[in-house]
Amino acid sequence: MAQDDPRPGKTAKRATINDVARVAEVSKKTVSRVINQSPFVRQDTRERVNAVIKALGFTPDPQARGLAFRRSFLIGLIYDNPSPTYVVNMQQGVLDALKGSGLELVVHPCNRNSPTLLEDIRGFVERQRLYGVIMPPSVSEDEAVIALLRELDCPYVRIASVALDEPASMVVTNDGIGAAEAANHLADLGHLRIGLVRGPDLFRSSAVRSKGFLDALSARGIPLASEYDFKGAYTFESGVEAGHALLSLAHPPSAIFTLNDDMAIGIMQAARERGLELPRDLSIVGFDDLPMAARVWPNLTSVRLPIRDMGRMAAEKLLAPMRGVDAAQLKQPEVRPALVVRKSAIPAA
Amino acid sequence: MAQDDPRPGKTAKRATINDVARVAEVSKKTVSRVINQSPFVRQDTRERVNAVIKALGFTPDPQARGLAFRRSFLIGLIYDNPSPTYVVNMQQGVLDALKGSGLELVVHPCNRNSPTLLEDIRGFVERQRLYGVIMPPSVSEDEAVIALLRELDCPYVRIASVALDEPASMVVTNDGIGAAEAANHLADLGHLRIGLVRGPDLFRSSAVRSKGFLDALSARGIPLASEYDFKGAYTFESGVEAGHALLSLAHPPSAIFTLNDDMAIGIMQAARERGLELPRDLSIVGFDDLPMAARVWPNLTSVRLPIRDMGRMAAEKLLAPMRGVDAAQLKQPEVRPALVVRKSAIPAA
DNA sequence: CTGAAAGCGCTTACAG
DNA sequence: CTGAAAGCGCTTACAG
Numbered sequence: 001m002a003q004d005d006p007r008p009g010k011t012a013k014r015a016t017i018n019d020v021a022r023v024a025e026v027s028k029k030t031v032s033r034v035i036n037q038s039p040f041v042r043q044d045t046r047e048r049v050n051a052v053i054k055a056l057g058f059t060p061d062p063q064a065r066g067l068a069f070r071r072s073f074l075i076g077l078i079y080d081n082p083s084p085t086y087v088v089n090m091q092q093g094v095l096d097a098l099k100g101s102g103l104e105l106v107v108h109p110c111n112r113n114s115p116t117l118l119e120d121i122r123g124f125v126e127r128q129r130l131y132g133v134i135m136p137p138s139v140s141e142d143e144a145v146i147a148l149l150r151e152l153d154c155p156y157v158r159i160a161s162v163a164l165d166e167p168a169s170m171v172v173t174n175d176g177i178g179a180a181e182a183a184n185h186l187a188d189l190g191h192l193r194i195g196l197v198r199g200p201d202l203f204r205s206s207a208v209r210s211k212g213f214l215d216a217l218s219a220r221g222i223p224l225a226s227e228y229d230f231k232g233a234y235t236f237e238s239g240v241e242a243g244h245a246l247l248s249l250a251h252p253p254s255a256i257f258t259l260n261d262d263m264a265i266g267i268m269q270a271a272r273e274r275g276l277e278l279p280r281d282l283s284i285v286g287f288d289d290l291p292m293a294a295r296v297w298p299n300l301t302s303v304r305l306p307i308r309d310m311g312r313m314a315a316e317k318l319l320a321p322m323r324g325v326d327a328a329q330l331k332q333p334e335v336r337p338a339l340v341v342r343k344s345a346i347p348a349a
Numbered sequence: 350m351a352q353d354d355p356r357p358g359k360t361a362k363r364a365t366i367n368d369v370a371r372v373a374e375v376s377k378k379t380v381s382r383v384i385n386q387s388p389f390v391r392q393d394t395r396e397r398v399n400a401v402i403k404a405l406g407f408t409p410d411p412q413a414r415g416l417a418f419r420r421s422f423l424i425g426l427i428y429d430n431p432s433p434t435y436v437v438n439m440q441q442g443v444l445d446a447l448k449g450s451g452l453e454l455v456v457h458p459c460n461r462n463s464p465t466l467l468e469d470i471r472g473f474v475e476r477q478r479l480y481g482v483i484m485p486p487s488v489s490e491d492e493a494v495i496a497l498l499r500e501l502d503c504p505y506v507r508i509a510s511v512a513l514d515e516p517a518s519m520v521v522t523n524d525g526i527g528a529a530e531a532a533n534h535l536a537d538l539g540h541l542r543i544g545l546v547r548g549p550d551l552f553r554s555s556a557v558r559s560k561g562f563l564d565a566l567s568a569r570g571i572p573l574a575s576e577y578d579f580k581g582a583y584t585f586e587s588g589v590e591a592g593h594a595l596l597s598l599a600h601p602p603s604a605i606f607t608l609n610d611d612m613a614i615g616i617m618q619a620a621r622e623r624g625l626e627l628p629r630d631l632s633i634v635g636f637d638d639l640p641m642a643a644r645v646w647p648n649l650t651s652v653r654l655p656i657r658d659m660g661r662m663a664a665e666k667l668l669a670p671m672r673g674v675d676a677a678q679l680k681q682p683e684v685r686p687a688l689v690v691r692k693s694a695i696p697a698a
Numbered sequence: 699c700t701g702a703a704a705g706c707g708c709t710t711a712c713a714g
Numbered sequence: 715c716t717g718a719a720a721g722c723g724c725t726t727a728c729a730g
Binding site (some may be wrong): 065 | 722723724725726
């Protein structure tokens with residue numbers, strides 16, 4: 001394609017590092033130093049080069065840079081979380097942080113039960129020479145995956161409800177605090193017969209949320225009857241099942257806390273199938289604050305996690321070295337879950 | 350790093366095209382021909398090279414290939430759709446098709462109202478030298494964006510409710526068929542006073558769904574009273590508003606069809622705020638079949654679009670040239686929306 | 699502080 | 715059908 005390509009609508013050929021070097025009358029190596037923020041460039045040289053970069057609208061080609069660096073400018077989001085809201089919010093948060101950095105986000109759902117999980121992740125990370133990887137639960141809790149990333153020398157940040165790793169590669173979500181708020185809320189409303197529907201053991205969040213809830217409850221002098229303790233699967237269906245189990249008891253609970261919203265809404269379904277009126281006959285509190293929580297009737301009281309912020313914080317940790325800061329020292333606020341009070345939990349009769 | 354790097358846990362250096370060429374005793378150009386499925390390679394040469402590729406576990410480096418090709422192996426998903434379920438399902442569908450192709454999916458949410466929309470998309474597409482772009486509504490309906498992609502010579506596939514482009518770059522979702530099914534369902538149930546809550550004009554789907562619904566309704570001899578015709582915004586809140594407006598009429602409708610589920614659930618909220626019992630006092634049908642539809646009470650009857658399939662089909666069109674087929678001739682099933690009958694619509698009193 | 703040379707791992711354009 | 719040379723747009727390693 002000639003310089004003066006006459007094809008209509010064609011944009012001019014993109015400026016390269018050579019163009020910048022020629023116009024600024026320096027070597028391309030010096031331009032490269034400017035791009036990479038090397039301190040070994042005289043101030044006036046740097047300014048001249050930057051002016052030319054701006055005038056030519058030059059942006060370095062990520063492919064060429066990646067080839068030379070032996071590392072791409074792609075961040076992988078590896079996840080197995082089944083909640084679309086969670087996933088999309090997290091992507092959004094990561095993208096918030098990536099804006100202007102020149103990095104892009106590549107999504108990579110996976111299946112922890114797949115026998116080819118590790119092989120699959122290895123291929124992805126190695127082939128793309130990823131700049132880094134972000135993982136929400138439950139992949140973030142898979143030590144085999146972590147070991148693999150270490151072997152591949154791939155930087156990563158894990159998002160999880162407890163500190164599973166060093167601070168530089170962890171965003172801890174403090175789920176226990178949110179669960180404690182739920183406990184105190186139900187206690188404040190005067191409930192004494194309180195049921196708990198847990199998630200599967202595979203998820204650390206289930207243990208962490210349970211502990212936060214139960215500790216707060218016992219601090220208020222309220223015990224959990226073993227017949228009120230139900231293990232669900234974090235699914236709507238398991239919530240329905242839990243609802244029927246708990247509500248068919250001789251002395252059913254007056255309130256139920258479920259460790260996620262899908263199960264809370266399952267409880268609602270079961271209650272209605274049994275002819276109960278909500279919230280009069282049963283108070284319910286969930287965890288996640290899905291958009292659905294504000295849409296079901298009665299509007300669901302639920303614990304909200306700042307998922308978008310969590311994604312942003314994770315990405316910022318990954319970018320820290322590039323910005324010359326130590327990820328471990330990065331000043332980031334703590335993740336604070338918060339109870340969103342709506343109408344599904346009311347004072348005990 | 351030496352060949353015999355003794356660091357524990359380190360993997361061997363990846364094989365390159367040079368390694369393959371050396372072992373197979375051919376030039377790297379011939380290896381390149383094999384990789385790129387060139388017909389100008391003798392059968393036995395090809396087999397020998399393929400054997401070595403397999404033995405060495407060689408996969409071509411996408412960055413190097415991209416640099417030489419002046420085109421990356423990344424597919425961009427550019428979207429402004431606000432529904433997380435829609436977005437995640439579409440991503441999943443695209444990834445289904447990309448599996449094994451060596452391409453990766455880069456997500457790029459955007460805001461059609463942003464003054465920098467075009468500039469932003471231009472930077473993304475140009476900098477990453479995208480292999481292609483997939484767009485669901487409503488970006489897919491933005492002709493300025495399409496003009497830009499043409500200018501940049503970037504292949505694209507648009508997903509939309511009507512054919513806005515040539516077949517090779519369109520997946521048409523036939524929303525009208527689904528809306529017609531909804532109309533027939535309500536007519537079958539004996540409803541005569543039927544309300545319609547539309548979406549915003551910005552979305553073609555609103556016009557297409559409305560037309561499908563109204564045509565089917567009038568074929569059954571049922572007119573739409575103008576006071577039963579409400580323009581919503583595809584949001585829950587606008588559904589609540591529509592519900593109050595329609596239900597406060599002197600002769601309120603006995604059934605309402607909303608052009609998406611969020612608004613349908615808003616109608617439910619309004620009905621309850623007015624003390625109505627559902628579905629006894631009002632039948633409701635939505636569109637989208639969000640996961641929420643099966644979770645609200647009464648479970649919402651809704652039109653389902655095969656979103657994951659749509660994403661897969663779009664990606665297959667983009668991959669067609671690489672696979673040596675003509676995207677326009679690609680044998681793909683039509684997208685068929687289907688009514689999912691649940692409990693929110695019952696026979697008219 | 700700056701630069702000329704070589705290289706990252708592939709493909710295009712040209713020969714044969 | 716196959717290959718040697720040059721190049722894609724950057725960076726590393728080495729000089730100075």
